[in-house]
Amino acid sequence: MARMKFLCDSERCVECNACVTACKNEHEVPWGINRRRVVTLNDGQKGERSISMACMHCEDAPCMAVCPVDCFYKTDDGVVLHSKDLCIGCGYCFYACPFGAPQYPQVGNFGSRGKMDKCTFCAGGPEADNTKEEYAKYGANRLAEGKLPLCAEMCSTKALLAGDGDVIADIYKQRVARRGYGSGAWGWATAYKTGSSA
Amino acid sequence: MTNSYNDIHNSKAIMIMGGNPAEAHPVSMQHVLRGKEQNKAPLIVVDPRFTRTAAHATEYVRIRPGTDIPFMWGLLWHIFENGWEDKEYIRQRVYGMDEIRAEVKKWNPQEVERVVGVPGEQMKRVAELMAKNRPGTLIWCMGVTQHSMGTANVRALSVFQLALGNIGVEGGGANIFRGHCNVQGCTDLGLDVTTLPAYYGLTEGAWRHWSRVWDVDYAWMQSRFESKKMMETKGIPSTRWFDAVLVDKKDLEQNDNVKAMFFWGHGGNTVPRMPEMRTGMEKVELLVVVDPHPTTAAALPDRKDGTYLLPACTQLETRGSRTASNRSLQWGDQIVKPVFESKPDHWILYKLAKKLGFEKEMFKNIKIDEGDEPNVEDILREINRGTISIGYSGQSPERLKEHMKHQADFDIVSLRATKGPLKGEFYGLPWPCWGTPEMKHPGTHVLYNTHLPVKDGGGAFRARFGVERNGVSLLADGSYPKDSEIKDGHPEFTYGLLKKMGWDKELTDAERATIERIGGNNPDGVGWAIDLSCGIIRVTMAHGVQAMGNAKARAVAFGLPDPVPVHREPIYTPRRDLVEKYPAMADRRDYRLPHLGKSIQDKDFSKDFPMILTTGRLVEYEGGGEETRSNKWLAELQQSMFVEINPADASRLGIKDGQDVWVHGPENKAKARVKALVTQRVGQGVVFMPFHFSGFWQGVDQRAKYPPGADPIVLGESANGVTSYGYDPVTHMHENKATLCRVEAA
Numbered sequence: 001m002a003r004m005k006f007l008c009d010s011e012r013c014v015e016c017n018a019c020v021t022a023c024k025n026e027h028e029v030p031w032g033i034n035r036r037r038v039v040t041l042n043d044g045q046k047g048e049r050s051i052s053m054a055c056m057h058c059e060d061a062p063c064m065a066v067c068p069v070d071c072f073y074k075t076d077d078g079v080v081l082h083s084k085d086l087c088i089g090c091g092y093c094f095y096a097c098p099f100g101a102p103q104y105p106q107v108g109n110f111g112s113r114g115k116m117d118k119c120t121f122c123a124g125g126p127e128a129d130n131t132k133e134e135y136a137k138y139g140a141n142r143l144a145e146g147k148l149p150l151c152a153e154m155c156s157t158k159a160l161l162a163g164d165g166d167v168i169a170d171i172y173k174q175r176v177a178r179r180g181y182g183s184g185a186w187g188w189a190t191a192y193k194t195g196s197s198a
Numbered sequence: 199m200t201n202s203y204n205d206i207h208n209s210k211a212i213m214i215m216g217g218n219p220a221e222a223h224p225v226s227m228q229h230v231l232r233g234k235e236q237n238k239a240p241l242i243v244v245d246p247r248f249t250r251t252a253a254h255a256t257e258y259v260r261i262r263p264g265t266d267i268p269f270m271w272g273l274l275w276h277i278f279e280n281g282w283e284d285k286e287y288i289r290q291r292v293y294g295m296d297e298i299r300a301e302v303k304k305w306n307p308q309e310v311e312r313v314v315g316v317p318g319e320q321m322k323r324v325a326e327l328m329a330k331n332r333p334g335t336l337i338w339c340m341g342v343t344q345h346s347m348g349t350a351n352v353r354a355l356s357v358f359q360l361a362l363g364n365i366g367v368e369g370g371g372a373n374i375f376r377g378h379c380n381v382q383g384c385t386d387l388g389l390d391v392t393t394l395p396a397y398y399g400l401t402e403g404a405w406r407h408w409s410r411v412w413d414v415d416y417a418w419m420q421s422r423f424e425s426k427k428m429m430e431t432k433g434i435p436s437t438r439w440f441d442a443v444l445v446d447k448k449d450l451e452q453n454d455n456v457k458a459m460f461f462w463g464h465g466g467n468t469v470p471r472m473p474e475m476r477t478g479m480e481k482v483e484l485l486v487v488v489d490p491h492p493t494t495a496a497a498l499p500d501r502k503d504g505t506y507l508l509p510a511c512t513q514l515e516t517r518g519s520r521t522a523s524n525r526s527l528q529w530g531d532q533i534v535k536p537v538f539e540s541k542p543d544h545w546i547l548y549k550l551a552k553k554l555g556f557e558k559e560m561f562k563n564i565k566i567d568e569g570d571e572p573n574v575e576d577i578l579r580e581i582n583r584g585t586i587s588i589g590y591s592g593q594s595p596e597r598l599k600e601h602m603k604h605q606a607d608f609d610i611v612s613l614r615a616t617k618g619p620l621k622g623e624f625y626g627l628p629w630p631c632w633g634t635p636e637m638k639h640p641g642t643h644v645l646y647n648t649h650l651p652v653k654d655g656g657g658a659f660r661a662r663f664g665v666e667r668n669g670v671s672l673l674a675d676g677s678y679p680k681d682s683e684i685k686d687g688h689p690e691f692t693y694g695l696l697k698k699m700g701w702d703k704e705l706t707d708a709e710r711a712t713i714e715r716i717g718g719n720n721p722d723g724v725g726w727a728i729d730l731s732c733g734i735i736r737v738t739m740a741h742g743v744q745a746m747g748n749a750k751a752r753a754v755a756f757g758l759p760d761p762v763p764v765h766r767e768p769i770y771t772p773r774r775d776l777v778e779k780y781p782a783m784a785d786r787r788d789y790r791l792p793h794l795g796k797s798i799q800d801k802d803f804s805k806d807f808p809m810i811l812t813t814g815r816l817v818e819y820e821g822g823g824e825e826t827r828s829n830k831w832l833a834e835l836q837q838s839m840f841v842e843i844n845p846a847d848a849s850r851l852g853i854k855d856g857q858d859v860w861v862h863g864p865e866n867k868a869k870a871r872v873k874a875l876v877t878q879r880v881g882q883g884v885v886f887m888p889f890h891f892s893g894f895w896q897g898v899d900q901r902a903k904y905p906p907g908a909d910p911i912v913l914g915e916s917a918n919g920v921t922s923y924g925y926d927p928v929t930h931m932h933e934n935k936a937t938l939c940r941v942e943a944a
């Protein structure tokens with residue numbers, strides 16, 4: 001089984017938000033919730049760089065460790081998913097996540113934030129694959145159809161890569177070798193402790 | 199575009215000027231960044247704004263808006279000074295470079311820094327990067343063209359590439375990234391008011407050619423017009439239609455003011471002077487909007503009657519050929535059935551022609567399919583029959599469909615099919631694809647490329663402007679396409695010249711009969727571009743010769759205003775110290791209208807309107823923006839109209855990031871209320887506004903004026919609500935990259 005990973009090459013990302021738009025459209029993510037977003041550093045200045053961010057599907061996922069109701073699980077592909085039926089909207093995973101991935105439909109000082117939502121690597125949830133029920137709660141399950149996440153498939157510049165961690169690390173290494181420089185695969189050291197050499 | 203996006207993979211240097219593809223053409227950046235990475239090509243971005251494209255540059259050059267020519271001449275100054283130009287290329291293939299040299303001499307580093315604002319060392323560095331990394335591509339967009347000096351700007355950029363020998367080679371080129379789906383096709387097929395389709399012009403010869411193609415009687419065609427003179431007079435461009443409604447009749451070169459306006463796929467908010475446009479919209483008797491969305495034109499004017507909204511399909515709801523930026527054609531299938539009651543453009547056109555009583559002539563050779571839809575295959579076949587001049591003749595529907603089917607066989611850099619039944623052809627048969635479909639020309643990936651035979655996609659500069667001028671030859675000197683039997687420059691081919699060469703015997707009887715029928719009592723005068731048999735093309739090509747001749751490219755464009763491009767200050771400029779030395783063009787007339795320049799520039803607006811205003815695009819929205827602002831995913835990403843302002847200016851004016859400000863324009867008490875975005879993207883003294891918004895007018899929400907349910911999610915003030923006068927003398931392209939404004943906290 002391949003170990004699925006995301007990689008965003010900031011030398012390529014042009015902050016076009018195609019990945020964000022593809023994600024929202026594919027999963028019908030409501031206004032105000034972003035499973036993926038583009039973060040820009042030094043906006044409008046020399047050294048401006050953007051990276052597209054979503055759940056990285058960490059190796060030792062901190063969200064999984066802190067969840068009081070144990071709603072997270074990991075697929076054979078290394079994708080971190082969760083059950084919205086179990087989620088109580090406590091927000092612990094949000095605080096634990098180094099990437100700010102978990103999102104909540106309501107934000108308030110009191111009570112529940114609603115069911116947590118985050119990137120599924122286009123792999124749906126615990127319901128049977130590609131059912132209406134699964135789509136309503138988690139969006140499309142492209143992995144079950146043999147397809148890769150749509151954000152990366154639609155990336156304008158191939159900055160965002162998704163797939164077998166070894167394959168995308170190789171693609172990235174070749175790019176860095178050709179360029180003669182590289183700012184590193186952003187977030188890899190944090191998310192994937194082993195095999196994070198890219 | 200002389201080359202293609204893909205060909206940028208071959209570039210050793212990439213210069214992007216007046217374009218922000220990271221936002222306007224994100225996918226193109228894949229090719230730009232690959233060129234940069236694979237060839238370690240310097241990526242030079244020249245723009246008044248530090249754009250998202252500039253963020254990826256190895257060298258960013260900030261110029262003052264409206265100083266493109268001095269910038270180019272400033273680079274050429276270093277190139278000529280150091281002898282870095284391609285002397286042999288210029289000798290063989292360029293006319294008039296010495297006159298350019300004389301103008302360039304004036305643009306020494308001090309004067310360039312004074313006018314453009316770029317220091318001498320940077321100019322020298324950029325010149326050297328371009329000179330020493332060849333082939334290099336020069337990419338530009340509307341930041342170069344949408345100026346009152348747009349045509350001269352474009353020519354200066356082209357001359358720069360000619361001086362370096364960068365035209366007609368892989369990895370080089372003058373590459374203008376076109377915008378939306380099929381805009382290149384629209385341009386080619388006569389959206390331009392100066393010409394019939396395929397740049398034939400408006401002369402009697404052009405009308406007779408097209409009447410033959412359309413299979414209608416020339417006399418009948420002429421009878422449709424008020425006079426032969428009007429038939430051959432340039433029309434009024436979309437940038438200025440409202441002037442034709444509003445000016446005094448005596449200032450108009452037609453019998454009356456414009457009384458009706460059709461907005462067909464045109465937002466309205468994309469061109470300047472909207473306060474006057476709004477008056478024009480209110481004054482016309484009939485206003486028709488043909489669009490998938492109601493657009494600004496439907497919501498801006500205060501009018502109750504005589505307005506019609508005709509819902510048109512998007513390209514995804516219809517099918518047919520579309521021409522891409524690089525001149526490749528693709529066949530598009532219908533993806534979804536038209537939503538609601540919307541109809542394809544050609545359906546609407548057919549119905550309109552029917553009402554007006556000339557559908558029989560207009561659709562004579564076009565089958566009308568079920569549901570009254572003209573057959574799109576037949577439409578392309580008609581295009582194939584007539585657009586010989588630019589080689590749109592070989593791309594039959596059948597060939598294009600084959601290309602779609604075998605996409606996987608094409609190489610993504612060379613665009614050539616490397617295997618399969620189409621082996622050797624270029625993807626989408628980029629024009630020119632010479633002759634008839636049966637001649638199987640592969641299309642032309644790189645224009646004017648002498649390294650390939652004509653029949654294999656090679657070519658040379660066209661001999662379009664005669665053979666000599668003031669005793670100097672305009673024809674190429676010892677340069678010719680590979681395998682050409684004529685080893686030198688030569689004029690365009692006519693039947694007469696074919697005879698002189700003794701090649702006329704190679705024509706088939708049918709081809710000769712067609713030529714003789716077209717020629718009447720002067721068959722020798724029939725040129726290759728009106729030879730409907732394409733026999734002249736076929737025979738010359740067999741001899742390795744390009745029927746359109748083999749000439750030099752004109753660095754000096756005699757016949758145009760400023761044959762050698764010279765700097766002229768924008769008509770609204772804050773640099774009063776430069777106006778005397780670099781004045782705007784004197785007031786003149788063109789396109790049936792008065793055309794002002796100097797008389798506006800003579801007035802000093804810079805006291806009340808001290809900031810330079812420039813406009814441009816955002817990645818989230820497209821054109822007038824109604825369609826994209828109605829898309830919930832995109833609307834969420836960009837929720838309010840804004841103006842970018844430098845932190846130093848903002849603090850001087852007491853403006854905080856995110857607060858509302860008024861932007862005032864210099865004409866007609868124009869103003870817009872927008873959010874301030876305080877950023878170093880813009881330099882001091884310059885502000886930037888995106889132009890995709892509408893639905894707010896001078897601070898007032900217009901949402902209630904949209905038909906119920908058809909209002910876009912995001913509304914905002916239009917940048918062109920405050921932009922001003924200014925038109926290019928050749929095309930009347932509008933100026934919305936360099937004007938003046940005043941910004942105040944609201």
Ligand code: SF4
Nearest residue numbers: 055056057058063097
């Ligand atoms: S990125 Fe955040 S949400 Fe995703 S697996 Fe890691 S800790 Fe969990």
Ligand code: SF4
Nearest residue numbers: 013014016017019155
């Ligand atoms: S689509 Fe690609 S280039 Fe565009 S923002 Fe996302 S990661 Fe960056």
